[in-house]
Structures are given as structure tokens and as C-alpha cells.
Amino acid sequence: MTPDASTQDKNDTRAKFTTFAESTKADWDNIMVQLQVTQARVADRLIEQLEYLRHDYGGFPVNRLEHCLQTATRAERDGRDEEYILCALVHDIGDNLSPYNHAAVAAAIVEPAVSKANHWLVAHHGIFQGYFFWQHVGLDPNARDNFRDSDYYDYTAEFCAKYDQVAFDPDYKSAPLEYYEPIIRKFFAPRDRTSEKIN
Ligand SMILES: [Fe+2]
Numbered sequence: 001m002t003p004d005a006s007t008q009d010k011n012d013t014r015a016k017f018t019t020f021a022e023s024t025k026a027d028w029d030n031i032m033v034q035l036q037v038t039q040a041r042v043a044d045r046l047i048e049q050l051e052y053l054r055h056d057y058g059g060f061p062v063n064r065l066e067h068c069l070q071t072a073t074r075a076e077r078d079g080r081d082e083e084y085i086l087c088a089l090v091h092d093i094g095d096n097l098s099p100y101n102h103a104a105v106a107a108a109i110v111e112p113a114v115s116k117a118n119h120w121l122v123a124h125h126g127i128f129q130g131y132f133f134w135q136h137v138g139l140d141p142n143a144r145d146n147f148r149d150s151d152y153y154d155y156t157a158e159f160c161a162k163y164d165q166v167a168f169d170p171d172y173k174s175a176p177l178e179y180y181e182p183i184i185r186k187f188f189a190p191r192d193r194t195s196e197k198i199n
């Protein structure tokens with residue numbers, strides 16, 4: 001059974017150890033259940049984090065949430081699948097957490113939920129976006145060419161060209177965040193992770 005938030009409220013059993021070295025299997029059996037409860041709350045946390053971007057323009061023509069929604073909407077209207085739309089939606093979710101390393105934040109979030117290609121796209125989109133403006137900030141716009149040998153070079157370049165770098169139009173009619181909430185909830189729902197490592 002998938003635990004939900006109410007499970008943790010009713011079953012908030014806490015271990016008694018003060019160091020991992022003295023922890024027991026029983027402690028960890030309970031903690032692993034609670035980890036799934038935490039996972040069940042991830043979608044809500046992501047939606048909250050996207051909401052923070054609504055109030056952040058950072059000098060751009062549209063706020064950071066509108067940019068994310070516009071990127072996702074453009075991808076959807078171009079026939080992309082749900083996983084791609086999800087990546088488009090959250091690709092800049094780390095903008096106000098780690099402005100100089102925001103792509104890595106989003107990549108870490110999506111990695112357990114998406115394909116290797118889409119993870120690579122999210123992780124490298126910042127460098128590929130640079131193609132369109134880095135000459136204005138003293139950086140090399142062709143830095144993306146260091147990744148020419150990647151299987152995902154063209155895939156990521158296409159994302160930036162068609163959806164990301166064009167998603168700053170104040171007049172574009174993007175779908176609202178509520179429209180994309182079901183996709184976030186679908187991809188970040190708890191699932192059996194017994195064979196996965198925990199970082
Ligand atoms: Fe970005």
C-alpha cells in the first residue's frame with residue numbers, strides 16, 4: 001500500500017538511536033516506510049517551489065514561473081509526450097535556489113523519474129541556452145560544442161531552440177500551473193524502490 005501524508009501523522013514512530021551505528025533493522029524498517037511518505041509529498045513541494053517563481057522576474061520580460069509554463073506549453077502544443085513536458089515545466093525550478101547552478105538542481109529532481117535522455121537534457125540545458133546569449137555576458141556561446149559527441153546533443157539543442165529560448169513572450173497564452181499538476185503528481189508518486197540505491 002502506498003502511504004500518504006495521513007499515514008505519517010498517525011504512525012509517526014521515531015527511532016530512539018542517537019547515532020546510525022546503534023540503529024537496528026526495526027528502526028530502518030520504519031524509516032523506509034516513512035521515506036515513501038516523504039516521497040508522497042514531493043509533488044506538493046515541487047508545486048510550491050514553482051509557485052515561488054511566480055514572484056521572481058530577475059529582469060526578464062516574464063516571471064520565472066511563466067517562463068516554465070510557456071516552455072512546457074510550447075512543448076505540449078508541438079506534440080511532445082508527458083515526460084518531456086514535465087522536464088520542460090521544471091527545467092528552471094532551481095533558478096531561485098542555485099542561480100549559478102540551476103540546471104543541476106532540476107536534473108537531480110527529475111533523474112529518478114525520467115529517461116537518461118531527458119535527464120541529460122535538463123542537466124545541460126543551461127550550457128545549450130548559452131548559445132543564444134552568452135556573447136553578451138562574457139562567456140563562450142559555443143561552449144555547448146564540448147558536448148558534440150553526446151548522443152543527446154541535438155536533442156538538447158532542439159529543446160533550447162524550439163521551447164526554452166523562445167519562452168519569454170508576455171503575450172503568449174500558456175496553460176496555468178494547475179493544468180500541469182497531474183503530470184507532476186504522476187511522475188513523482190511513490191513507487192517500489194527496493195532495488196534502488198539511496199544517495
Ligand atoms: Fe535554465
Ligand SMILES: [Fe+2]
Nearest residue numbers: 067091092164
Ligand atoms: Fe529556461
